[in-house]
Amino acid sequence: MQGVLGSVAPTTLKSYSAAVQRFGAFTWGAGDGAFQPPSQEEVLRYLAHLRALGRAPRTMRHDLAAVSFFCKALGFPDPCCGFIPRRAIEGWARLVPPPPDKRRPISLSILRCILRVLPDLCWSSFEVQLFHTAFSLAFFGALRAGELVAGSRADTSGRALSFTDVSWSPRQVLISIRRSKTDQRGKGAAVCLRASRRGPVCPVRAVGAYLQVRPPQQGPFLIHRDLSPLTRYQFASLLRACLEMAGLPPSQFGTHSFRIGAATEAAGLGLPDRAIMAIGRWRSRAFQSYIRPHWKSGH
Known part of the structure; x- marks a missing residue:
């Protein structure tokens, strides 16, 4: 397990851990903090929750990747790799395209x-x-x-x-x-x-x-x-x-x-x-x- 966690950058692991905590707080609420294998239905409910909060598709993909990573690292089935979760995010992204990056160049x-x-x-x-x-x-x-x-x-x-x-x-x-x-x-x-x-x-x-x-x-x-x-x-x-x-x-x-x-x-x-x-x-x-x-x- 330690080797798997070490396969990603420390900053990535930190952001993944925070994302999984948010997912756990929404899905399971208060508990002993132990990671539980989620179902695809729970993943979809969480994604819908993020969309209701106005979170960007990029944030959804990040949190989905975090849950997927910890599921695989702990030997659980991955509920995030299915057709529906990823297509849902793609569809929302098309409905609400990201604002253009308007930063000017420093010449x-x-x-x-x-x-x-x-x-x-x-x-x-x-x-x-x-x-x-x-x-x-x-x-x-x-x-x-x-x-x-x-x-x-x-x-x-x-x-x-x-x-x-x-x-x-x-x-x-x-x-x-x-x-x-x-x-x-x-x-x-x-x-x-x-x-x-x-x-x-x-x-x-x-x-x-x-x-x-x-x-x-x-x-x-x-x-x-x-x-x-x-x-x-x-x-x-x-x-x-x-x-x-x-x-x-x-x-x-x-x-x-x-x-x-x-x-x-x-x-x-x-x-x-x-x-x-x-x-x-x-x-x-x-x-x-x-x-x-x-x-x-x-x-």
């Missing part, structure tokens, strides 16, 4: 604006270089926030970029992505960022300058002077503050806007689809949904 010009206002928002030169490096890597590496920074100060999942994941030289930065949202088995991927001789923004120079002031500490690559990790909350909060100071609406952007911006910029340069897929490590043409109009004043 190279917006990145310059963000980096320009950092000294006005950070309390030390070290923090300026830390966030300069974090934002530069997020854009040029098309990185998800979860691949780059820690989920919290107490995050022990090891998903954040580690010091040993980064190899620097004056010409390039090599980044090892050990695991990502679409790579739960941990096959990993490599990202190579080349030095740029033109323009003030260069991820290689940013990493080099950061390494000169970074304490020689193993663990997360992006850390504060006190050795605590840069967290997702801090990353997102300062991004919003920078956007606002730069005269841009924070509500139209998010941490994923760096990745969206990388795809949009690459497409604007006329790169072929295969090259754009390689930049963001996309395995399909899903990247096309990331190519969006740039923000314009007055919009």
